[in-house]
Amino acid sequence: MKGQLKVYPAPAEATANSDYAVRVRVPDGEWQELFTYEVLVDMHQVRKSSMVTFDFVGAVEMEVLCRRGAPREVELRPKALGIVPQLEGDMVLFRLDHPCKLSVETDGDRFHNLHVFANGLETDAPQPEDGGVVFIAPGVHKSADLVERLSGKGSGGPEPAVLYFGPGFHLLEEGLLAVPSGKTVYLAGGSMVVGSMLCKHVEDVTIRGRGMIFLRDIAKTTYWRSVQIDFSRNIRVEDIISVDPPHYSIHLGQSEQVYIRNFKSFSTRGWCDGIDMMSCRDIVIEDVFLRTSDDCIAIYGSRGDFNGDTRSVMVRNSILWADVAHPVNIGCHGDHGGNGDIIADIHFDQIDILEHHEPQDGYWGCMSINVGDKNTVRDVSFRNIRVEPFELGRLIDIRVLQNEKYNPYPGQGIRNVEFENVSFDGECPHPSVIEGYDETRTVEGVVFRNLRIHGQTVLTPEAGSFVIGQHTHHIRFEE
Numbered sequence: 001m002k003g004q005l006k007v008y009p010a011p012a013e014a015t016a017n018s019d020y021a022v023r024v025r026v027p028d029g030e031w032q033e034l035f036t037y038e039v040l041v042d043m044h045q046v047r048k049s050s051m052v053t054f055d056f057v058g059a060v061e062m063e064v065l066c067r068r069g070a071p072r073e074v075e076l077r078p079k080a081l082g083i084v085p086q087l088e089g090d091m092v093l094f095r096l097d098h099p100c101k102l103s104v105e106t107d108g109d110r111f112h113n114l115h116v117f118a119n120g121l122e123t124d125a126p127q128p129e130d131g132g133v134v135f136i137a138p139g140v141h142k143s144a145d146l147v148e149r150l151s152g153k154g155s156g157g158p159e160p161a162v163l164y165f166g167p168g169f170h171l172l173e174e175g176l177l178a179v180p181s182g183k184t185v186y187l188a189g190g191s192m193v194v195g196s197m198l199c200k201h202v203e204d205v206t207i208r209g210r211g212m213i214f215l216r217d218i219a220k221t222t223y224w225r226s227v228q229i230d231f232s233r234n235i236r237v238e239d240i241i242s243v244d245p246p247h248y249s250i251h252l253g254q255s256e257q258v259y260i261r262n263f264k265s266f267s268t269r270g271w272c273d274g275i276d277m278m279s280c281r282d283i284v285i286e287d288v289f290l291r292t293s294d295d296c297i298a299i300y301g302s303r304g305d306f307n308g309d310t311r312s313v314m315v316r317n318s319i320l321w322a323d324v325a326h327p328v329n330i331g332c333h334g335d336h337g338g339n340g341d342i343i344a345d346i347h348f349d350q351i352d353i354l355e356h357h358e359p360q361d362g363y364w365g366c367m368s369i370n371v372g373d374k375n376t377v378r379d380v381s382f383r384n385i386r387v388e389p390f391e392l393g394r395l396i397d398i399r400v401l402q403n404e405k406y407n408p409y410p411g412q413g414i415r416n417v418e419f420e421n422v423s424f425d426g427e428c429p430h431p432s433v434i435e436g437y438d439e440t441r442t443v444e445g446v447v448f449r450n451l452r453i454h455g456q457t458v459l460t461p462e463a464g465s466f467v468i469g470q471h472t473h474h475i476r477f478e479e
Contacts, residue, residue, distance in 0.1 A: 003027065003058030004121060008189030008210060010035035011169040017050040020104075020114050021065040024054055031063070039266045040216065040244055041111060042323040043293035044359075046268050053117040053241065053264075055189070055210065056099070064092040064104055064114060071106035078102065078319060078352035080386050101264065101289040101319055103354065110355065117264055117289070119239065122210060126186045134165065134177075134185040143174040143195065150180050165191045165211055172196075175224060179205050187211025187240055196224040196245075199232045199255075208238040216244035220269055225251040230306075233257050244268055249290070252277035254306040264289045273298055274320075278333065279308040279341070286314075291321040291355075298326075301334035301341025301375050309342040314349070321354040325363055326393075330380065331371035336408045340374025349383045357391040364430060365397030366390065367419075371411030372403050378415035382422060389426025396432040400441045400471070414443045423452040432464065436471025443472045450479060 003026030010016075017038035023031040034052040041049045070090040076083045081102060085094040092104060096118050104114040126133040134150065165187040172195030179185055181202040187193060189210030197213070199205050213226040226242035229235050230253040237258075242249040242265040249265040249272070252258055258280070265274050265288075274290035276298040277283060290296040297320065301310055320327035328348065334341040348367075356366045366387050371377050387395060398417065402410035413436070436442040451458040458464035459477045468475055 003029070003060065004056060005029070005032065005060060006055040006121060006189070007032045007034060008054070009167060010037065010190060011167070011192050013169040014192060017048055019066070019068050019112055020050050021067060022052050022114070023063045024060050026056070026058060026060055036114070039115065040268045041266060041291060043268050043270060043272075044324070047111040049111060049113055049115065051115040051117065051266075053119065053210070055119045055121045056096070057121045059095060059097040060118070061095050062093070062116070066090045066092065066106055068106075068112065073107060075105045075108075076102050077105065077354055077388060078386065079388060080352055115291075117241070119210065119262065122189075122239070125188075125209070126184055132183050134179070134183060143172045143177050146172075147178050147180070150183055165193060165209065167191050170194065175218075175222065179207070181205065184208065187213070194218070197227045199227070199229045199235050201231045203233045203235075205232070205234075206236040206238070208236065208240065210239055212241040212243055213245070214243045215246060218246050220246045223247045225249065226265070227251070229253070229255045229258060231255065235259070236261075238262055240264075242266070245272060247271055248273045248276050249292070250275045252280045252283065253304075254279040254308060256281040258283050260285045260288060262287045265292065267292045267294070269293060276300070277310060277313070278303040278306040279310055280313070281309075281311050283313045286316045286318065288318045289321075290319070291323065293324045295325045295329040296320040296322050296327045298329040298332070299343060299346060300332055301343055301373070303333040307335065309344070311342065312345045314347050315351065316349040318350075319352045319354060322356050322358075325358050326365055326368045327353045327356055328367050329365075330369045331375050331377045331411060332373070332403065332406055334373035334375035336373035338374075340376060340412055343375055343377045344379045346377075346380045347383075348381070348385065351382075351385045353385065353387045353390070355390050356393040358393045361430070362403065364393040366393065366395055368397045369399070369414055369417065370397060370403070371400050371414055372407030372409070374409050374412055376412045376415065380416070381418040381420070383418075383420045385419075385422045387422070387424040387426070390428070393428070394430040394432050395424055395428055396434075396466075398434045398443060398446060400435070400437040400443060402437070410437045410441055413441055415445055417446045418449070419447070419451055420449040422448070422450075425454055428465070432466045433469065434466065434472055434475055435469030438471060441471065443475075445474045446472075447476045447478060451477065
């Protein structure tokens with residue numbers, strides 16, 4: 001296949017990071033300079049990292065000039081990609097032959113690294129003349145006016161059928177863009193939108209494009225999310241990048257049939273989880289990259305205005321990087337004022353976990369099922385999970401508990417959890433834990449098949465540094 005490459009110009013208002021100069025080309029083609037965006041990472045000590053993004057098909061060659069000085073060594077993660085870079089003085093060279101998301105790290109520095117988002121070519125982008133598409137010219141826009149135009153309620157003569165986020169910098173004056181049913185919001189490559197996309201009591205909505213939702217300078221007190229999906233169905237979020245929202249990157253509340261693909265996110269503030277869901281059904285998340293300063297993905301029952309079970313969630317082919325808290329957190333919140341909720345049919349497959357760093361020992365666990373609020377969690381699987389060395393926490397935490405901060409009542413129980421083809425090659429002084437609450441609130445049926453630590457298959461709790469506590473039954477380790 002003949003190689004093709006698409007590079008997007010950055011808005012004049014975008015902040016660059018000068019740590020790296022990055023070029024890309026199809027083999028034997030012209031080098032193209034990439035704009036190196038500054039993206040902030042971590043919460044305990046916020047630092048300036050870097051990010052580039054482009055689209056391609058076929059193969060590309062990349063050239064990364066390290067302006068902080070010639071590195072002694074360089075590593076590309078996830079390691080499972082198997083990309084071996086060439087280091088020549090202050091230059092890192094490597095080749096990509098398929099779309100991927102990766103981190104270029106010199107001399108072990110994970111905080112001043114370069115994130116590379118190499119997307120496949122966009123082949124079905126909406127056109128300005130298409131109906132039902134959000135088109136917004138560069139500039140400052142009143143969200144209320146845009147909603148009127150989207151709904152066909154604008155005054156002063158006929159309104160265009162199409163609104164569009166073209167390349168450039170866009171500020172939504174009121175902050176929230178309420179998207180009506182049946183509409184597509186398209187963020188073209190090179191666009192930066194300062195505002196939050198709200199889907200509430202709507203259906204058949206798509207939010208997509210190669211652009212960016214940029215909320216770094218928004219005050220924490222706004223509790224904005226880059227995308228908020230409440231009481232809605234048949235919603236798609238694809239391809240966009242979220243930078244430093246003051247709250248979750250994507251919030252799902254009592255919604256169903258939600259599909260999230262190729263979403264990328266960075267956050268640095270407390271409560272800035274990646275993708276959180278309460279009382280949701282039929283959720284598919286795939287090919288996402290979440291580097292967050294709270295849980296990457298959290299799955300709950302009832303909370304706040306949202307009531308009911310959470311069922312049928314699939315997360316696959318994704319990269320989770322928790323600078324703070326859990327990469328995966330299941331079960332904390334539920335209907336504690338009633339009979340609790342069922343959180344069931346939850347599956348993770350083909351996941352790379354690149355970091356877990358949590359100073360508080362009550363919130364440890366790369367894969368955490370901590371069940372409170374009278375909830376029952378059942379039928380959960382983790383398959384083909386690769387955990388790279390992390391800073392602080394534990395590998396697995398499965399407990400029925402009562403978190404004093406969040407849970408008026410303990411959970412009801414955990415049933416049928418499977419781990420298959422899980423690997424970890426790092427050091428962790430804190431053992432994994434499996435524990436029930438009492439004789440009626442138990443953990444039942446946890447099986448580990450081909451759990452590998454330092455390349456060795458774990459066949460006993462002691463070999464895997466597990467503590468099996470009280471009120472647990474049928475815990476098995478198998479080849």
